[in-house]
Amino acid sequence: MSENMYTQPMLKEGSLDGKVILITGGGTGLGKAMGQYFAELGANLIISSRKLDVLENTAKEIVTKTGRIVLPIQCDVSNYDQVENLLKVSVDKFGKVDSLVNNAAGNFISPTERLSNRAFDIIVNIVLKGTYNCTLAFGKDWIAKKQSATVLNIVTTYAWTGSAYVVPSAVAKAGVLALTRSLAVEWAKYGIRFNAIAPGLFPTKGAWDRLLPGDLAEKLNPVKKVPIGRTGEHQELANLAAYLVSGFSSFVNGEVITIDGGEWLKGAGQFNMLEAIPGSMWDEIEKLVKNVKGS
Ligand code: HXC
Numbered sequence: 001m002s003e004n005m006y007t008q009p010m011l012k013e014g015s016l017d018g019k020v021i022l023i024t025g026g027g028t029g030l031g032k033a034m035g036q037y038f039a040e041l042g043a044n045l046i047i048s049s050r051k052l053d054v055l056e057n058t059a060k061e062i063v064t065k066t067g068r069i070v071l072p073i074q075c076d077v078s079n080y081d082q083v084e085n086l087l088k089v090s091v092d093k094f095g096k097v098d099s100l101v102n103n104a105a106g107n108f109i110s111p112t113e114r115l116s117n118r119a120f121d122i123i124v125n126i127v128l129k130g131t132y133n134c135t136l137a138f139g140k141d142w143i144a145k146k147q148s149a150t151v152l153n154i155v156t157t158y159a160w161t162g163s164a165y166v167v168p169s170a171v172a173k174a175g176v177l178a179l180t181r182s183l184a185v186e187w188a189k190y191g192i193r194f195n196a197i198a199p200g201l202f203p204t205k206g207a208w209d210r211l212l213p214g215d216l217a218e219k220l221n222p223v224k225k226v227p228i229g230r231t232g233e234h235q236e237l238a239n240l241a242a243y244l245v246s247g248f249s250s251f252v253n254g255e256v257i258t259i260d261g262g263e264w265l266k267g268a269g270q271f272n273m274l275e276a277i278p279g280s281m282w283d284e285i286e287k288l289v290k291n292v293k294g295s
């Protein structure tokens with residue numbers, strides 16, 4: 001078995017044949033990686049975001065590689081009218097949409113007291129409002145047409161821990177997680193399944209430029225926080241996403257799957273700092289502890 005199987009496609013050929021999948025923020029980064037793999041597995045795609053030129057280039061690239069249909073649509077997810085148009089154009093073109101991947105996001109690091117109310121709004125409007133706008137528009141349509149569907153929401157591990165310096169994003173991602181778990185129950189009766197992925201460190205230009213600008217990546221060396229000792233590969237995230245939008249995961253509902261090499265748990269466990277103790281010191285420590293008498 002190859003050492004780096006995680007860089008390879010996982011699902012069998014044709015696993016997404018006949019599916020139509022919409023990925024918000026599908027022109028760049030992880031959205032693009034998921035789209036590329038979904039198309040390899042047989043899906044036709046709609047990719048949307050604010051920058052049409054970026055979407056068109058990505059669409060061309062995926063079509064050339066896979067021969068599938070990829071429809072780029074300009075849409076700011078924080079604007080409900082634009083989301084309704086996204087739904088209309090998608091259904092006009094394909095007749096149906098089987099899966100919605102709420103991947104679009106905005107984020108940057110900043111001490112919270114430096115933020116204007118507009119800066120806070122902009123992030124929450126993309127991440128939380130964008131996710132519920134798309135979910136509501138597409139959900140109403142699926143329910144009206146009695147069509148089953150899957151929704152995959154891309155969150156972060158600080159959706160449940162919170163995180164300093166990215167507070168608008170943390171607040172918004174926590175809301176997306178609550179939406180995922182709430183509708184997994186409420187809309188299961190309509191055949192609509194909801195899951196989420198919480199990625200750890202997956203290098204993308206969009207995230208790195210805003211979260212580790214300049215030489216911060218070198219200075220802070222965030223990989224130090226990852227027990228597995230590396231960042232994520234886009235293919236391994238795409239593998240997980242493909243599984244969650246496919247029929248193979250049809251009994252998985254309301255779940256958030258973390259793919260972070262153990263990063264958030266390393267920050268959480270109270271004695272995880274004992275990693276710093278060299279193996280040679282453990283005989284001495286054991287002796288000290290065993291010699292403790294009484295209470
Ligand atoms: C403080 C800032 C700021 C900063 C912008 N603002 N950047 N405030 N520090 N670094 C303020 C502006 O001053 C303005 O407020 C308000 O935010 C809106 O800024 P605009 O530049 O006008 O907004 P816009 O052009 O719409 O750009 C939105 C954006 C931008 C979110 C600021 O970064 C963007 O387009 N991002 C999209 C892609 C992205 O962010 N990808 C990363 C996802 S990574 P005022 O009051 O001055 O008008 C991710 C990973 C998480 O989520 C986990 C990783 C491990």
Ligand code: NAP
Binds near residue numbers: 024027030050130203
């Ligand atoms: P990215 O390339 O910057 O992706 C963000 C995408 O969102 C862009 O394509 C952007 O396109 C789109 N977008 C932003 N605002 C939008 C709006 N108002 N309407 C529609 N689209 C909008 O960053 P990424 O790293 O791939 O992030 C993808 C997802 O993974 C995000 O949900 C992020 O929170 C999550 N994530 C990433 C990491 C990581 O390590 N990379 C870790 C945890 C979670 P336009 O600018 O053209 O609109």
